[in-house]
Amino acid sequence: MQKSFRRKILNGFLVMVFLCAFTAILAFITTRNTQKVFFNTMRDNVSSLKAAEELELALLSQRGFLSSYFLDGNPIWLKKLEEKKANFEDWLKKASIVALTPAEKDIIKDINLLYKRYESERYRAKQLYDSGNLRGAKNILLKGMWEVFEALYQKCEDYIRINESIIRESEISLQRKVIGMMILITVPALVIVGLVGSMFFLLTRRILSAVEDIAITTRNINLKSLSGRVGTTDLEQEMAYLAQSINTMLERLENSFEYIKEFSSSIGHELKTPLAIIKGQSEIALRKERQAEDYRKALSVNIEEANRMIRIVEDLVFLAKLDYNPDNIKKEVFDFIPFFADIEKRAQTLVAQKQINLTASIPETAVTLEGNKLHLSRLFFNLIQNAIKFTPSGGRIDLTAHPEGDILKVSVSDTGQGISAEDLPRVFQRFFHKEKSQPESSDGIGLGLSIAKSIAKFHNGDIGVKSAPGEGSTFTVILPIYHS
Amino acid sequence: MKRILIIDDERRIGQSYTVLLTEEGFEVKHASSAQEATNFLIREHFDLVLLDIKMPGVDGKVMYEVIREFDRHMKVIVSSVYPIEEQVQSILGASAYHNKSQGVDILVDKIKEVLSGGDSKERE
Numbered sequence: 001m002q003k004s005f006r007r008k009i010l011n012g013f014l015v016m017v018f019l020c021a022f023t024a025i026l027a028f029i030t031t032r033n034t035q036k037v038f039f040n041t042m043r044d045n046v047s048s049l050k051a052a053e054e055l056e057l058a059l060l061s062q063r064g065f066l067s068s069y070f071l072d073g074n075p076i077w078l079k080k081l082e083e084k085k086a087n088f089e090d091w092l093k094k095a096s097i098v099a100l101t102p103a104e105k106d107i108i109k110d111i112n113l114l115y116k117r118y119e120s121e122r123y124r125a126k127q128l129y130d131s132g133n134l135r136g137a138k139n140i141l142l143k144g145m146w147e148v149f150e151a152l153y154q155k156c157e158d159y160i161r162i163n164e165s166i167i168r169e170s171e172i173s174l175q176r177k178v179i180g181m182m183i184l185i186t187v188p189a190l191v192i193v194g195l196v197g198s199m200f201f202l203l204t205r206r207i208l209s210a211v212e213d214i215a216i217t218t219r220n221i222n223l224k225s226l227s228g229r230v231g232t233t234d235l236e237q238e239m240a241y242l243a244q245s246i247n248t249m250l251e252r253l254e255n256s257f258e259y260i261k262e263f264s265s266s267i268g269h270e271l272k273t274p275l276a277i278i279k280g281q282s283e284i285a286l287r288k289e290r291q292a293e294d295y296r297k298a299l300s301v302n303i304e305e306a307n308r309m310i311r312i313v314e315d316l317v318f319l320a321k322l323d324y325n326p327d328n329i330k331k332e333v334f335d336f337i338p339f340f341a342d343i344e345k346r347a348q349t350l351v352a353q354k355q356i357n358l359t360a361s362i363p364e365t366a367v368t369l370e371g372n373k374l375h376l377s378r379l380f381f382n383l384i385q386n387a388i389k390f391t392p393s394g395g396r397i398d399l400t401a402h403p404e405g406d407i408l409k410v411s412v413s414d415t416g417q418g419i420s421a422e423d424l425p426r427v428f429q430r431f432f433h434k435e436k437s438q439p440e441s442s443d444g445i446g447l448g449l450s451i452a453k454s455i456a457k458f459h460n461g462d463i464g465v466k467s468a469p470g471e472g473s474t475f476t477v478i479l480p481i482y483h484s
Numbered sequence: 485m486k487r488i489l490i491i492d493d494e495r496r497i498g499q500s501y502t503v504l505l506t507e508e509g510f511e512v513k514h515a516s517s518a519q520e521a522t523n524f525l526i527r528e529h530f531d532l533v534l535l536d537i538k539m540p541g542v543d544g545k546v547m548y549e550v551i552r553e554f555d556r557h558m559k560v561i562v563s564s565v566y567p568i569e570e571q572v573q574s575i576l577g578a579s580a581y582h583n584k585s586q587g588v589d590i591l592v593d594k595i596k597e598v599l600s601g602g603d604s605k606e607r608e
Contacts, residue, residue, distance in 0.1 A: 268565070268566075269538055269565055269566070272565035272584070272585055273494055273497075273565055273584075275565075275585060276497065276565055276584035276585050277494065277496045277497060277500065279585065279587055279588075280497070280500045280501070280504070280584070280587070280588050281496075281500050283587050283588045283589065284500055284503055284504045284507075284588060287504075287507070287588075288507070301496060301500075305496070433540040
């Protein structure tokens with residue numbers, strides 16, 4: 001899978017979200033459980049406490065009802081006592097249910113026993129009272145029942161104490177649980193912070209080291225060494241894209257500098273050669289006394305070589321103007337058909353000298369272009385002269401022009417020797433010579449096709465070439481058709 | 485009479501050097517392409533070759549190797565418009581190097597030196 005900072009950040013984010021969600025769920029469940037356990041314990045213990053207190057009250061009120069009955073003999077007190085008794089039995093049952101510890105259970109058992117004794121004492125007192133022994137009844141009420149009541153009261157107090165201590169214990173355990181929960185939340189939170197921190201640290205370091213790499217490479221690039229390239233292996237997608245863009249730029253720069261280097265070397269060679277000829281001719285002429293004819297010959301050679309230099313310089317200036325200052329070249333809108341017919345007419349006079357057959361296929365309807373007619377005719381003559389140069393006597397040159405949609409295609413085909421696959425990409429290079437010029441001829445300094453291409457580009461068009469050795473060449477010019 | 489072969493695609497250089505060296509008492513032939521030069525080397529004997537570097541098609545560097553194939557001891561003077569340091573970088577081991585811009589007197593001196601001394605190699 002391709003490496004990417006975006007993917008790394010996303011993965012880090014997902015891990016973080018997962019850890020956060022995990023911690024939150026854990027904390028939530030723990031809190032709820034703790035809460036439930038605590039509330040249950042509290043509820044049980046509090047109700048036990050309440051039960052014990054009510055037990056005490058019930059015991060007391062039973063005695064109260066009985067003594068009231070002894071006072072006025074009204075059976076309503078006994079009825080109320082029975083009601084209370086039922087309630088008391090209920091509470092006792094509840095207390096034995098909520099009793100959890102053995103100590104509580106023992107107390108409840110004791111209370112049960114004591115209560116039975118209390119009841120039997122009460123029963124005995126009532127019987128004595130009913131049989132008229134008021135004294136005996138009161139005696140039981142104040143002594144026997146009292147003793148049992150005291151004992152029961154004590155048991156209830158014990159029961160309350162136990163429950164209170166249970167509540168205290170559960171408070172402590174809750175506190176412990178809260179601390180545990182805090183640890184449970186804090187530790188993953190710290191882990192998350194650590195993970196996120198180190199992730200961003202590593203990510204930043206990775207980005208910075210890649211950037212530093214690029215910076216070092218680009219700092220070491222200068223005119224003398226343009227061959228350095230930024231490493232693109234083992235890089236994240238985004239960095240790889242940046243590195244590749246920089247490498248493409250360096251590639252283009254290197255090519256441009258290579259081209260300029262070669263071009264300057266070519267200019268040097270092309271200008272020094274006529275100078276060397278002029279100097280050599282003059283030196284040789286002056287080495288000894290010669291005939292006037294010899295001097296004339298030397299001087300006319302010098303003039304021709306000077307003209308050659310002038311032509312090179314003019315062409316270079318023209319190319320520089322096309323390349324760097326094309327705004328000053330005027331354009332006009334014109335019909336291409338009569339313009340091209342005129343070129344054909346002039347080309348006929350050129351081919352006639354070499355016995356080459358020139359044909360032209362020109363459309364009849366008007367084709368409007370916007371451009372500089374002088375430069376465009378130079379473009380076509382450069383192509384035609386090039387064709388004449390490489391086509392042997394008896395050969396053929398075809399000129400064709402036809403509109404295709406928004407563009408006009410103009411071809412110059414010849415039956416010449418053709419261009420080898422090796423030379424084909426270089427024919428538009430400046431100072432590319434297929435073969436050495438003859439100084440007498442007006443072309444052949446190696447700039448003709450380069451100028452033609454620059455003129456086509458100036459007109460927002462282009463030139464392409466198709467050729468193979470022995471099969472002739474076809475140069476095709478593409479120009480945009482003008483729409484008003 | 486010592487025989488010299490001039491290999492130079494510039495016709496006028498060939499012509500003027502032929503006049504010059506003939507007047508200096510040498511027998512001179514001019515070849516303006518590698519093909520022509522090879523034909524001369526096969527058929528005739530030469531004491532020295534005057535070799536240009538930049539030529540269309542087969543250039544001076546390749547031509548130098550071809551000459552060495554014919555005769556390992558052939559005296560070769562490289563003659564070009566490039567500065568001598570650049571010429572030495574292009575073709576290593578020639579008997580001498582001549583910058584055409586320096587003029588013909590220096591060329592004649594170098595030719596005589598190489599032909600008489602046998603070993604007057606310009607060293608880096």
